[in-house]
Amino acid sequence: MQLKYKRPEPVPTLFADAELGLRNTIRIYAASQADVEIRATLATGRQVLAALQAGPCPEVLVLDALLQDMNLFDLLAEIGRMELKPHPAILVTAMRLSPQQQDRLLTAGCDSFILKPYSLNMLFAMVVNHAADSQAFTQRRVDRLLDWHLSALRADFSSKGVDYIRCVMQVLVPAGSAIPFNELYEQIAEGEAINCEGVVTAVRRTIKQLQSRQTEEYRDMCAYYGKHSEQGLTNAEFLSLLAQRVRQELRG
Amino acid sequence: MVLQKGGTQAERDQQAALELGGGLKGRMAGSFCVLQSSVEAMQHYLAAKTDPDVMQELTPVLAEMEQSIAYLSRLCANAADIALAYTGGFCSEKMPLELTETLTRLVNCVGEELLARKLDASLVLDDHVQEPLWLMADTGLVDALFANLISNSLRACPTPATLRIACLPGREPLYTDNGPGLRSTLERTCLIQGVPTPETLQQGQLGLLLVHQYANALGWTLRPENGPASGFRLRILLPPFVPPAELTLHSSAAATENRNALQRLCLSRELDGTLGLIPPKEP
Numbered sequence: 001m002q003l004k005y006k007r008p009e010p011v012p013t014l015f016a017d018a019e020l021g022l023r024n025t026i027r028i029y030a031a032s033q034a035d036v037e038i039r040a041t042l043a044t045g046r047q048v049l050a051a052l053q054a055g056p057c058p059e060v061l062v063l064d065a066l067l068q069d070m071n072l073f074d075l076l077a078e079i080g081r082m083e084l085k086p087h088p089a090i091l092v093t094a095m096r097l098s099p100q101q102q103d104r105l106l107t108a109g110c111d112s113f114i115l116k117p118y119s120l121n122m123l124f125a126m127v128v129n130h131a132a133d134s135q136a137f138t139q140r141r142v143d144r145l146l147d148w149h150l151s152a153l154r155a156d157f158s159s160k161g162v163d164y165i166r167c168v169m170q171v172l173v174p175a176g177s178a179i180p181f182n183e184l185y186e187q188i189a190e191g192e193a194i195n196c197e198g199v200v201t202a203v204r205r206t207i208k209q210l211q212s213r214q215t216e217e218y219r220d221m222c223a224y225y226g227k228h229s230e231q232g233l234t235n236a237e238f239l240s241l242l243a244q245r246v247r248q249e250l251r252g
Numbered sequence: 253m254v255l256q257k258g259g260t261q262a263e264r265d266q267q268a269a270l271e272l273g274g275g276l277k278g279r280m281a282g283s284f285c286v287l288q289s290s291v292e293a294m295q296h297y298l299a300a301k302t303d304p305d306v307m308q309e310l311t312p313v314l315a316e317m318e319q320s321i322a323y324l325s326r327l328c329a330n331a332a333d334i335a336l337a338y339t340g341g342f343c344s345e346k347m348p349l350e351l352t353e354t355l356t357r358l359v360n361c362v363g364e365e366l367l368a369r370k371l372d373a374s375l376v377l378d379d380h381v382q383e384p385l386w387l388m389a390d391t392g393l394v395d396a397l398f399a400n401l402i403s404n405s406l407r408a409c410p411t412p413a414t415l416r417i418a419c420l421p422g423r424e425p426l427y428t429d430n431g432p433g434l435r436s437t438l439e440r441t442c443l444i445q446g447v448p449t450p451e452t453l454q455q456g457q458l459g460l461l462l463v464h465q466y467a468n469a470l471g472w473t474l475r476p477e478n479g480p481a482s483g484f485r486l487r488i489l490l491p492p493f494v495p496p497a498e499l500t501l502h503s504s505a506a507a508t509e510n511r512n513a514l515q516r517l518c519l520s521r522e523l524d525g526t527l528g529l530i531p532p533k534e535p
Contacts, residue, residue, distance in 0.1 A: 021286035029293040032300035065272035072272060095274030095281045098345040099391055102510055113510055115517055116278075117285035117325055120292045 010037040011131040012056075016048050017041075017064040017093065029120045035128050036060075045070030049078055057084045059131045062123070065094035076108040086139070089130035093118065138250070142173045145246045152217035153210045161206025164188050164199050165239070172243040173250065181236055200235065207238050277332045284325040291317045319529050326525025330458045333396070337446075337465035346388040348495065351425070352379055354391070354515075355417055358398055361516045362415075365523055368530050373406055373413035381419050386493045389470050395515050397466035399522035404459045405429040405484065407526060423490040430483045440476050443486070 013036050015026050023041035030038040039058055042048050045067045052061075061079070065072050072092065079090070089111045097105070097113055105113065111130055114123055146169050155162050168184050182196070185203075189196040210218055211232045219229045221241050227233065233241075274281060295314050299307055355377050362375040405415050409431035418426045434440050438449040439460055446464040467474050473489035524530075 019282060019286055022289060025286065025289040025293040028297050029289070032293075032296040094272050095278030096392070097272070097514070099347050099511065100345055101272065102514075106510070113514070115514065116281040117288045120289050120296075 010035055011060055011128055012037050012039050012058040013060040013062060013127050013131075014039055014048065014051055014058045014088075015041045015062045016043070016045070016067060017062075018043055018066060018068050019064075025120070029124070033124065036124050044068060045072075045075040045078075048075065049082075052079065052082060052084060057086070058088050059086075060089045060091065060127045062091045062093060062127065065092055073104070073108050076105070076110060080109050091123075091126055091130060093123075138174055139170055141250055142170055142246060145249050146242075149217065149242060149245065153215050154213040155206065155210060159202075159206055159209075161202040161204075161209075164203050165206060165242075167191075168203075168239055169243055169246060172239065173246050181239065203235050203239075207233060207235060210238075276336065277329055280325075280328045280332060284321065284328070288318070288321050288325070291321065315529075322521075322524040322529055326521060329521075330462055333462060333465060334458060337469065346390050348493075349387055349389045349391060349394065351385040351387060351389075351394075351490070352377075352381075352419055353384075354394060355398075355419070355425075357512055357515055358395075358519070359417075361512075361519050362402060364516070365519055369523065369527060371406065371413070371527075372411040373409070373415065375402065375415040375417070378416060378418040381421055385419060385423065385425075385490075386495075387423075387490055388494065388496070391511070391515075392518070393466045393470050395518040396522075397463055397470070397472075399519045400459055400462050400466070401427055401486070402519070403522045403526040404463075405431055406523070408432060408484070423492075425488050425490070426477075427486045427488065428483055433482055433484045434476055443474050443476055 015023070015038055017023055017026075020043070023043065026038060026041055030036060040047075040051055042051060046069055048061070048063065048067075063072065063075065067075065070078075076090070090109060092105055092110045092113045093116060094101075094113060095116050097115065102113065112126060114126060143166065146166060150157065150162060150165075164185075167188050168181075171184055171187075172179060185196045185199045189199045192199070211229065214229055221238065222229045222231065222233060224241055225233065225237055273279075291314055295311075295318075298310055298314075302310075359375050359377045366373050366375075402415060406413055409415075409429050414430045416426075416428045418428070420426055434443070436449070438447075441447050442449050442460045443464055446461060446468065448461055464474060467488070471491045475487040475489060477485040477487055
């Protein structure tokens with residue numbers, strides 16, 4: 001199995017299987033690779049729930065279908081009720097799965113399955129591939145790409161305006177479609193316990209600062225709209241173009 | 253064994269959870285998983301922690317262990333299927349299946365496996381009907397039947413091995429290869445009636461018997477043929493399609509992706525157990 005995306009940091013993962021031998025081999029295998037960090041190897045469903053409640057939330061959960069203390073569907077339901085943010089990808093390991101069972105598992109919150117006996121190489125590759133699609137990983141990638149652009153624009157990372165721009169990008173970049181900016185400003189304002197106008201002003205002030213820096217990145221953004229850099233960009237122009245560029249880079 | 257339709261939701265959930273255990277094959281699969289992953293973990297650990305000289309000595313031994321486990325795992329799974337067929341029947345959950353789509357995916361899987369194993373062989377699907385071919389079938393049994401036919405052909409055929417599946421009018425797909433064909437009347441009888449040949453009993457060659465058992469469980473009739481050219485020719489007579497009262501199509505993107513992955517896994521395991529494991533890539 002080919003890895004979809006080679007990420008620099010290991011994927012934090014919880015592994016649960018009633019079989020002690022398998023938990024031991026997972027630990028040994030994990031010690032000699034760097035793509036997956038096995039946070040814990042657990043034997044029961046209740047241990048899984050306790051680990052998730054204690055936090056921090058792993059990016060991937062590998063759950064065997066036959067944990068002795070809990071029915072798998074009950075466990076998936078409990079995990080769903082926890083409303084974990086970001087929600088981990090869930091892989092189920094099982095002896096056999098009919099299409100009906102597969103469908104039930106997918107409906108219950110499972111993302112994928114692997115049948116026993118499995119290759120550890122394949123299992124770990126699946127963990128990495130599912131993490132590559134995970135919400136947490138996407139958020140971190142957006143942040144990193146954004147940091148690069150903001151650095152190129154010589155932004156002041158300590159300013160509130162940059163924080164608000166980051167929040168907007170986290171929604172706008174994965175969305176891939178137009179979202180009214182007022183809605184985003186209102187959400188940020190609610191979270192900050194300030195009024196919407198405060199958010200708009202902070203973002204505008206930051207963009208004005210970036211204009212004053214007259215970096216090559218800023219001039220390039222203005223040129224995209226057919227504008228001279230002295231004319232400056234509106235909030236909407238700046239945010240839309242930044243989101244577009246980060247989205248393109250995210251897709252590779 | 254089929255999911256009970258009655259009972260409370262909790263009882264049905266409990267039964268569904270029990271069925272995830274997979275019965276006899278499930279118990280074997282669990283043990284083989286520990287064995288296989290132990291060897292893999294040892295390989296990785298030793299590669300990272302020991303001297304290259306030590307690793308050079310151990311590598312062929314560990315590779316041999318890994319291969320033997322793959323052979324044993326397949327043999328046990330086949331023996332369990334034979335036992336299930338003669339005792340109580342397979343775990344069979346039939347659902348509506350469009351066979352041409354399944355066979356198209358199978359051909360793609362086989363292509364990838366042949367490439368990975370560097371085998372001079374091909375599997376081609378000739379669709380002469382160009383219409384959907386619906387039937388009620390257990391997808392696991394369909395995958396297992398074709399995986400066995402294909403692995404039998406790959407072992408028997410001269411290179412380049414040419415395998416074909418033709419979808420013909422009248423719900424009678426035809427499987428052919430360019431191998432030596434059935435060697436005796438006994439083999440024909442084994443395929444049609446499930447009567448073990450002397451080779452089956454003395455040498456443990458289960459291929460034809462398994463194909464018969466899977467077909468029988470699916471309600472398919474097998475008819476070996478003599479054709480104008482040499483080679484194995486097997487006509488598969490499919491039963492009429494009776495749609496269920498409640499039709500549930502498993503068509504989400506995630507369901508399809510997982511279905512494809514499971515089909516590939518079934519084929520890969522069959523070929524691992526008959527042709528040997530795919531050699532690791534050179535660093």
